[in-house]
Amino acid sequence: LVSFYSGFTKFSLESVLEEGAYQENEIERSQHVLPRPNGRIIDYECVGPEGGKPVIFLPGLLGGNTVTHQMNAELHAKNIRLIMPWRPAMSQRGLDGPPDFDSFKRHSADIEALMDLNKIERCPILGHITGSIFAFAAARYLPERVQKLVIVNGVFPTAKGAHTKALDRSERMRLMVIRNAPSVGRM
Numbered sequence: 001l002v003s004f005y006s007g008f009t010k011f012s013l014e015s016v017l018e019e020g021a022y023q024e025n026e027i028e029r030s031q032h033v034l035p036r037p038n039g040r041i042i043d044y045e046c047v048g049p050e051g052g053k054p055v056i057f058l059p060g061l062l063g064g065n066t067v068t069h070q071m072n073a074e075l076h077a078k079n080i081r082l083i084m085p086w087r088p089a090m091s092q093r094g095l096d097g098p099p100d101f102d103s104f105k106r107h108s109a110d111i112e113a114l115m116d117l118n119k120i121e122r123c124p125i126l127g128h129i130t131g132s133i134f135a136f137a138a139a140r141y142l143p144e145r146v147q148k149l150v151i152v153n154g155v156f157p158t159a160k161g162a163h164t165k166a167l168d169r170s171e172r173m174r175l176m177v178i179r180n181a182p183s184v185g186r187m
Helices: 002-009 013-019 067-078 103-115 131-141 162-166 169-182
Strands: 030-033 041-048 053-058 080-085 123-128 148-154
Touching: 013 169, 030 103, 053 103, 053 131, 053 148, 067 080, 080 103, 103 131, 123 169
Parallel strands: 053 080, 053 123, 123 148
Antiparallel strands: 030 041, 041 080
């Protein structure tokens, strides 16, 4: 379903309405597979100029590695190369173990291997929606490799702490409900 949605988002209805035909010029992207221990693989894509400044992009779940023509033009204009690894069990990527807190550490080790393969000493990591959780983990476990962390429409931690004071009362009420009745939450 996720792969279907990701493919569907490449189709631009606006271009059909404006030009009267489907745009044939696909965005140039390169697909890669990096073998990891225990037979797992990291399935990732790259978009943007070959020698561009690397940015690791950890996308939200349903949007996947979708890049529109306008985004692609901006990447080239600003000389940025997005490196977009799929999260565990998505696309061709293998599972990295049980869904526990150690999976964030394992995912961060995969990010580090990806950086090593691409000869990236340090670079920004961009996390989008649920991908932000993995971006926070990478910053936690790879502080010397993460140049900066950018979170777009991030997922807010539900754990108690000083960060909750930044929220208004209605948001704090939602957090309380999610903490005490997790099945009510969407995720």
